[in-house]
Amino acid sequence: MKINELTKPWSAFNYGFLDESAKREIRRRTLKAVAIPGYQVPYASRDVPIARGWGTGGLQVTLTLLKPDSVVKVIDQGADDSVNASSIRKFLAKVGGATETSDTTEATIIQSRHRIPEEKLREDQILVLQVPNPEPLRPVQPDMSIAREMHGDADYGQLWLILYEQLVRSGRIMQGSSYPSMVNGRHVMTPSPIPRWDVPKLNQADHLTILSAGREKRIFAVPPHTSVEPLVFDDVPYRVEDHQDKTCYRSGVEGFFMNELPQDDGSSLYELSDSHFGIKSIRKAEGEPVTLGETWYKNGRME
Amino acid sequence: MTLSILPTAGDIRTNAAFEELMWALARPGLERRLPTAGFRAIAETLIDRECTFHAADDVALSELLMLTGGKPAAIENTDYVFAPLATAEDVAMLSGLRIGTLAYPDEAATLFASARFGAGQALRLIGPGIRGSLTIRIDGVHPSFWRMRASSIHYPLGWDLYVLDGDRxxxxxxxxxxxVL
Structure with missing residues (x-):
């Protein structure tokens, strides 16, 4: 075998920014992640032109999946128009020729930081979640080698202890985001810092979710139709945020996850966190021909 | 500066093959279509010089896999195994497939095999990626294979299987x- 049989002709730039060996590695790791739902698969995590901690893990997965007819939506805390989300979306369009969109129903790949859209994802859509800390056991076990053994043994008792301590101290579970969740009855994962509101959207979903932590070099996945159960006590049911009765001050829509905007007089206004869902709702109210997708929550409740 | 943002023919092929491989694992039992028939597309999509492979007695396939830079290895410590499942001997060869460790269950083998879909043994599948249950028919696989699979997999330890019928x-x-029904 000769070296030129193993290489391909020189080119200034590879499609989708990552070189092919990086993509092959992420492909191999992703397949393992899908085969063992919730298990954190180590991967190399190459450099991409944004800083670690700003979505490099999600970006590498999206770049690997990218093809010229991909339609990408990038979300940052529910918004499509933040600097981080816009920059990543433009980068994907530039290096992959992908089409940019803000509409959840049009997207083929949705890369997100800290939210899952309010409109239901279909079985042909892929949700890529950016993960800052992939290890749900870190609060109880800072040594990641020991944490890995604990995952191997399904030794998750201490996670319930944290929740119990929160209950005793505060009267309710204080875990606001990254709520530890049991996947396929075997591995506990952190669903990335999505609010409690979004965790039930992963359970028995139609879409595929891939979670990737670039700085921590871990990739994990939740296939469609897989159980994702937040850790709870039998007598203390899981509670999502109390946003059922909040009304968006811009669109007048009720019953979805809201951003709270403190006002000078001490009161609060609320606006839809899923920004494009809000835009579509306003356009629809103004009589434009906009179709809203089916939503996970109906009247502030999830069946 | 102008960027060449178009993928090459090879990029398109491997990207499409990966998408099929990924959805095949995400939705077990549902047929997907590879861009080209046979193991070639799989090899160029996944395997490179960081991987080991085992291609039984298939010399042509071994040569093809060598071109990816992968290293041939014994079945007990191989990442990617390409093997027939037609006879009891074929199946017995595979009893040593890597199943990973509890700390690293991903350090396990992936088995690729040829078979025929839509006829023969009926199998009912349940698990992640399957809504309720799904019944498929696969022919050309020795009955002992399904027993061997059941006894060697102790989730999360175990190996993953891909079955190919042409480009399906x-x-x-x-x-x-x-x-096994």
Whole structure:
């Protein structure tokens, strides 16, 4: 075998920014992640032109999946128009020729930081979640080698202890985001810092979710139709945020996850966190021909 | 500066093949279609010089896999195994497939095999990626294979299976439970 049989002709730039060996590695790791739902698969995590901690893990997965007819939506805390989300979306369009969109129903790949859209994802859509800390056991076990053994043994008792301590101290579970969740009855994962509101959207979903932590070099996945159960006590049911009765001050829509905007007089206004869902709702109210997708929550409740 | 943002023919092929491989594992038992028939597209999509492979007695396939830079290895410590499942001897060869460790269950083998879909043994699949249950028919696989699979997989330890019929592909990850009907 000769070296030129193993290489391909020189080119200034590879499609989708990552070189092919990086993509092959992420492909191999992703397949393992899908085969063992919730298990954190180590991967190399190459450099991409944004800083670690700003979505490099999600970006590498999206770049690997990218093809010229991909339609990408990038979300940052529910918004499509933040600097981080816009920059990543433009980068994907530039290096992959992908089409940019803000509409959840049009997207083929949705890369997100800290939210899952309010409109239901279909079985042909892929949700890529950016993960800052992939290890749900870190609060109880800072040594990641020991944490890995604990995952191997399904030794998750201490996670319930944290929740119990929160209950005793505060009267309710204080875990606001990254709520530890049991996947396929075997591995506990952190669903990335999505609010409690979004965790039930992963359970028995139609879409595929891939979670990737670039700085921590871990990739994990939740296939469609897989159980994702937040850790709870039998007598203390899981509670999502109390946003059922909040009304968006811009669109007048009720019953979805809201951003709270403190006002000078001490009161609060609320606006839809899923920004494009809000835009579509306003356009629809103004009589434009906009179709809203089916939503996970109906009247502030999830069946 | 102008960027060449168009993928090459090879990029398109491997990207499409990966998408099929991924959805095949994400939705076990549902048929997917590879861009080209046979193992070639799989090899160029996944395997490079960081991988080991085992291609039984198939010399042509071995040569093809060598071109990816992968290293041939014994079945007990191989990442990617390409093997027939037609006879009891074929199946017995595979009893040593790597199943990973509890700390690293991903350090396990992936088995690729040829078979015929839509006829023969009926299998009922349940598990992640399957809504309720799904019944498929696969022919050309020795009956002992399904027993061997059941006894060697202790989730999360185990190996993942891809079955090919021409360009048609079915994925059966270790998380899938199979009832032989």
């Amino acid at each position: 592909l079915i994925g059966i990850p270790r998380s899938t439970k199979i009832e």
